[in-house]
Amino acid sequence: MTSIKGFFRGRAKIQPIWVFVIALFIFFSVMSEYFLSFGNISNILVQTSTIGLIALGMTFVMINGNIDLSVGAILGLSASLAVGLQEISMTLAIIAALVSGILLGALNGFVVWKTGVNAFIVTLGAMLGVRGLIFLYTGEQSFFAMNFAFADFGTSTIGPVPVLAIIFLICALIMHLVLTRTSHGRNTFAVGGNPEASIDAGIRLGRHMMINFIIVGFFAALAGVLLASQMGAATPNLGRDYELWVITAVVLGGTKLTGGYGSIVGTLGGVLAIGILRNGMNLMQVPAFYVLVILGAILISVLIIDKKLNAPSAKEVRI
């Protein structure tokens, strides 16, 4: 009875971004004969999986009222490690890549927790510094995967469905359940909505925020490994500007920058909107240059619409 409604508990109304996704879907289906095919749809899912995975973690961090600008750099480092360490052992390479993301996320979170320095500044520094670490490790060289099992994994499918798409969707489902069904998820909203009150309510604010930074670090690293496997290579500049795309996706999905409000379902919509736009405009042979302008314009329009629609709700009590 309440099962479907309960599944979207707390954020029961249909998010505007999904209306936008459906509109885009119909628009491109009409405009391009190639758009509406199974191959293309799964293509979109594969293309969005990298940004999508990071966006899952970023949603948690942004609901917390923080931000992580270092995800692109963490992705680059983990991709380089995953390919670069394969000479020793592939398992070790992948583990090292994922651990690097977890450690850097933990470092970001720990610094934010202990020093009280704004997350924007901490992760801005990390964004520069981790990029420096990548160049230090790679010596400005690109790495190519010699291990074919690794390179094949990124393009493999289970039945007709690409593995990367499955991984992304499963992670999205897990993170959705964590956000809506667990105390960690509840605390995430509480901390973002009112940090002082959540300290009074006994939430260990510092640790809690650190865990969310670890989550986003892990997802950035996972995205790096999968991207490297998809390309069969890693370059030192991999992941540059990804933080912009990820934040764009999360904001499009309705998560508030000020914290306390957001959802994985919305983020999924935001990621898909960007993916469909890029794919659809590609199929319509719109030059890549225009796509940048259109995305910027859409992001600002969404902000304006959101401001107009949700102006009264800002005064309501949240959660």
Next chain:
Amino acid sequence: MASTEQTKVGVPSGKLSKAGVLSFLSAQGILIFFLIGMFVFSFFSEQFLSQSNIMTVVRQASIIGIIAVGVTVVIIGGNLDLSVGSMLSFSTVLVVDLHDKIGPTNAILLMFALTLMIGAVNGFLIGFLRLNSLIVTLAMLSAIQGFVLIYSGGQNVDIANQENTWFAFFGRGFVGGIAVPVLMFGLLAIVIQVVMSYTGYGRRIFAVGGNPMAAVYSGIRKNWCVFSTYLISAFCVACAALVLGSRVMGSQNNVGQGYELLVLAGIILGGTSLLGGAGSIWKTVIGVLILGFIQNGLLLMGYPYYIQWIVTWVIIILAVWLDLANKRKRLFTSHS
């Protein structure tokens, strides 16, 4: 965004008491840090403190410095500007491309007009529609980059006749032995510092950044204040584009990529709080110079250039942390 610490501006007392000296020292902490850093670097490299090296570093830092002066005003007003890097690409490509087509004077005028227009768009969206500045300027970053690529067709632009044009003055010229970029940097910094400290306009920007509600209740037209900070930022970017285009006599279409981060790093090193309502142009100048000297010192010591990013990472966090710790009188946060 998560930090809720109160920022207090250290007010220097008139008498030279012990507390006064201490508060002066803590207020100028970044300057002391800078001097110690210079001292350490001079041990490792003999050329470091030579006059020509110092002039070179200041000249190289002046482009980032000119932009940082403008962005500091935006940040004092309580907002952010991440679009300055893309704007720098836009303005540089524009002025270099138009130089051959409509002459240097017209090119410069048109470039300033169009750059200020972009600033006005930013200012309108953030000042009047009150959208979040982080996201708006992030969106503008991508949109302006798109415009640059459309305009240039993805090609880099060059000035054909590089020998016989007075356009070279802005990037390569000297006035009284001082390089023009340094002169522009210094002049802009002084003028804007004076405006921010000694005029009613400057006080209003501080008020709007510090406590927007109180500012509105005391009759300050907040929308116009925020709007104007983005015009100042755009004007500074246009000046930087003039210097950059004239120095290189050409432009890549992504020349400004990443500048917004270096600019922010310089401002943060200078000790301007991202929360708004506090900060000074003078400290931004010091912060930008620290970045320049770190880069130069590490290069002279023989390290690859990307080591500076790692060092910058550590220094940014240390600088902001110690500043915060000083204000709250304890090193670590109290929450668990």
